[in-house]
Amino acid sequence: MHQVKGVVARAKGQPVELVTINVPDPGPGEALVQVQACGVCHTDLHYREGGINDDFPFLLGHEAAGVVEAVGPDVTGVAPGDFVVLNWRAVCGDCRACNRGEPWYCFATHNATQRMTLAEGPDAGTELSPALGIGAFAEKTLVAAGQCTKVDPAARPAAVGLLGCGVMAGIGAAINTGAVTRGRSVAVIGCGGVGVAAIAGSALAGASPIIAVDIDAKKLAKAKEMGATHTVDSSSADPVAAIQELTGGFGADVVIEAVGRPETWKQAFYARDLAGTVVLVGVPTPDMLVPDLPLIDVFGRGGSLKSSWYGDCLPSRDFPMLVDLYQQGRLDLDAFVTEEIGIGDIEAAFEKMHHGDVLRSVVIL
Structure with a gap:
């Protein structure tokens, strides 16, 4: 079990809070990722406003890049030390979309089985709902191993992490x-x-x-x-x-x-x-x-x-290709990063988003 800082939305329309959370060691099919950067997306704001569902409290953040710290016993696709972009389409390989050769429509995508929880206070032990099955406004997060897509480790985390949602969309x-x-x-x-x-x-x-x-x-x-x-x-x-x-x-x-x-x-x-x-x-x-x-x-x-x-994407196909284009100077992902902020600055980033002042604020961890 790991205790780290994470950003949680406890109730509809309430300001987010930086709290201590429990992150389990990875079990079968899971990976523990040390988050390096995570973009602030409109979807995170939708979660906070109750626009997605009402499974509060939410652990926000999903446009992320980081390094795999540990994997479960049966994981072979990624290994500790791999630099990855997180995705919310970990394809199952066996649903009707996957079986007809259209995995970008996978109807049974995987998330981590174990839940992260609040670590302190009267509601300690309460299970968190990770945004889009990721929850990356945190120093570490637990995801399904298929949510980790290996990319060029020389790439800038703040830029390539945005492929995890908005830029890829x-x-x-x-x-x-x-x-x-x-x-x-x-x-x-x-x-x-x-x-x-x-x-x-x-x-x-x-x-x-x-x-x-x-x-x-x-x-x-x-x-x-x-x-x-x-x-x-x-x-x-x-x-x-x-x-x-x-x-x-x-x-x-x-x-x-x-x-x-x-x-x-x-x-x-x-x-x-x-x-x-x-x-x-x-x-x-x-x-x-x-x-x-x-x-x-x-x-x-x-x-x-x-x-x-x-973006009807297949992360295993599209993320490495786009990162390669970025590294070649043919796709300017840096242009999407308006500012780099700390993990305590997310409410201010939401306000800037309302005013149209940024393409992306990116949390650096």
Whole structure:
């Protein structure tokens, strides 16, 4: 058993707390990871606000990189000393998605069997719910061994850890879900961390033009840095008309919606070309409904309406490849790291997130 510091959300809407937690030694199929860096993601804020479920208390944090400290007796895929990026898609290998050769849709992903617990106070021993089965706002965390993906140990932990969620979600939404290739036109609606990553992925794939849409000039500037060829300020311009104008009057081949709202999804629907693709990677809330659309438009425009889960990634395939591109200077993951912070600064990072001041704050442990 290990006692370490971790960041816990005890109740809906309450500030997070830095507390001592118990982390068990790894059992069968598990790995103990010493966390080096962990990004502050909107999903962590959703957990704190009760937007995921109400299994409080939560151990927050999931966009992480670190070093394997110990593994369970039957683990062969990783070993102590391996530098890993943590993921929340530890594929089972035997569900209906895995068996049909689509493990990126695995319906039975693994998490650690043992639970981490609170170590002190009147609620000592209370089991923690780790965010996305990871819980990496902690000096050490316990995960399923399949949640550890080995990557180049020379890579910067603060940068490559972001592949664990938001950056992978955006890049994968473009390359994996949207099947963006050279010469395709792409529009991305919403230029937060995931949207900008979708732009970076589209640029990596050779798309052109790449049109960034947002209401925030700072976000549009960052989108331009990451590969957007054109920007549209949708606070003052109709994004559908602007995207059509920039694509010869047709609309984009692929439109990626990275906001998760009915209004922007409807914009994406009408901003694509005939037989084009809409990719929803922004996460809606349970109360949001698909907007009214004439069914003849759904039929008549053809193409695909897709959702992107975690960028439809396969961590064992995608993480090492993207880290290699980063190490070659072809994918600027450092650009996503707005600031490095301490483990006690997460509430302040949530506030900056509300104001759109950062792509990512990254906790350094």
